[in-house]
Amino acid sequence: MKARLDSIDWQILKELQGDGRITNVELARRVGISAPPCLRRVRALEEAGLIRGYRTLLDEKQLGYEVTAFVMVGLHNQTENDLVAFEAQVKEWPLVRESYMVSGEVDFIMRCTAKDLETFQNFIIRDVTSTKNVDHVRTALTIRRIKDEPNVPIDKPEYF
Amino acid sequence: MKARLDSIDWQILKELQGDGRITNVELARRVGISAPPCLRRVRALEEAGLIRGYRTLLDEKQLGYEVTAFVMVGLHNQTENDLVAFEAQVKEWPLVRESYMVSGEVDFIMRCTAKDLETFQNFIIRDVTSTKNVDHVRTALTIRRIKDEPNVPIDKPEYF
DNA sequence: CGCAAATAAGCAATAAACTAGCATTTTGCC
């Protein structure tokens, strides 16, 4: 694949981040090239894995998911086997929307979505705290969402 | 708009979550109706705000964003004015990808992305800790991503 | 239950977009 991204590639990524359903024709117009090479570039970016996928953001509240919460988990043992075992468990939990292993006082941070508080608490008590090797669990219920741009800040040169 | 979502609407949302760039024809085929009513349903879902938008997920690492970290901030004062002031600041910081106000020991959780560790540390020292009303700041660098499905778990009936 | 109104689906036709093939231009390197 291509070694380095040129400015048109960056523009393409920027536009696609903002609107993942833009037509290729419109995308081409915005970045200043004709449609065929634009489509080829997008395909190449997908092929290279730079584009991980296309998603639709939904309004959880309206869909009946009242609760969003962060769960921080610390484990007793952190051998690679222990970590992998816990990760496998995390992947199985449908309430967990995103999860990272982190450095610091806790080992994992998870963002969870649940239908209501009861469902969430059941999840914590029944599933999380009772999981093998879990040492401590701390939860933080979200009160409101300030920002949600699951995107890379492509056009902020001051941080490049 | 429509009072209640029927099973076809749910299927539409589920399919769109998984692939935000699916064609309407293919979407219609998957949910078992013809293309025009399918498109009308999607438009109605957008109109109602159930669909918040379409995004493209990028590979931050490949794009040169080495660091993803969680930042937890506690404020001195939590009057509504103080909170709104801090939120306005958060929205201005391009490194912050998502942020929630939470209950518990800290007031805000932010997921941040930066080009490198130095950029991130500068951000914390120069921007976050020096912001008015900030009491304490704790950071957790992510070591690896376990899961990233910024989606609602639509087809897990056991949690409905 | 049965009718009427409202709602949604499907069909057909048109406009727009996607995409492959090919000629041309640009880029990179000797």
Added chain:
DNA sequence: GGCAAAATGCTAGTTTATTGCTTATTTGCG
């Protein structure tokens, strides 16, 4: 400067999006 590789733009055929209209289905009420 000159060649080879890579990328672009054009053209055209196919697929998709979109709209208007008709038919079918559902909903609400007597």
